[in-house]
Amino acid sequence: MSEIAYREIARAESPRGEVVLRERRTEGASTVVELRVNGVFVMDTVETTSERALATVALAQVTDPAHVLVGGLGLGFTLREVLDDQRVQKVTCVELEESLVGWMRDGTLAHGPAILADQRVELVTADVAQVLTEAGADTFDLVLLDVDNGPDYLVHDTNGSLYQTPLLALAARATRQVLVVWSAAESNALHQAMTEATGNCTAHSYDITLNERAETYWLYVSRTGR
Template structure:
């Protein structure tokens, strides 16, 4: 494995964002770090794709999907492979990350963001969801931090709390779902979803990360067909 080299760096009110390049054999790998903490890379993308795949399986008509957190674009890419998706709103708070995908610093970014179904908002996902008409989305995917127990940014804590998740239910159309990604098992998160949604489940997602076997977790809250007009 080659020594990582910095590709791009940016500062924001949330701190430092760094994109690095390394080589695993002959393969180029991009790695994203926030305030020195590993966030994701292009070598292991199964958890980002699983977030989309398992979420899309949770609803029969995911016509309008919201993805909270652009990252390196792999969750969005997986969402767009589903022909049922007519519109995908992506909310990313870091302008630099959006720029790196738009300008090709992340090579697959320009083609991904050119998909006409994509609406990209540079904003706080909590603010976007709080201002949304009710209901708006068939499916909401939240991958904005490492989960409530391993926050990179303390300000993201509210997204995992009971009040926010209960209020989020009203932005989801009947038959839809919310799916939350976490780096660790979080029984409290399952409890919040169980209290606010008709059904909730915890899904184990095994991954191999930088040569280590790890487990990530997906938390799903389902809204039933409760008679509200879609």
């Protein structure tokens, strides 16, 4: 087995803990950038199926996704996939961690400046729960939430409310067409909460290989009926 070498690219502290970018190098393979939060692996640049699927599955449900909200910037792959859809006129991307926003802007994440150069992007540094609470009715055509790992594998306990009926109902109020929530595992509780908030919910599963492990991720899709 080839030896893996790591090199830290950037590190920041926030009220929620430590955010780290690091390179992962394997002999004979390309360099991979990975994101870790409080020591927990979040995502990397080699397996982006999950982030892209969040966008493609959601966009396929919507006839006119003029204004899209992406909750969670991550490494930018969901945002980039949304921007690839020429029907989209504006994307509001909300990210709580200032460090991630800065690394995307200044090129620490090499692909970041090109993504943010798209004039349709509005990048907001804020809590997506607050943005959804303050948004008016039908502000967005499509809302995509990928803020944590889902209700059963939270990186930050304070994100638990994002998967509960009251906040999901506020998200639904702000969404004219479709609300989609990503989860690292199947969650009957999330399915029920979205059904209570919107009156309907459909679960979509998809398989990926992550660090040589087979994983199944989930998207929960609700139509807001407007």
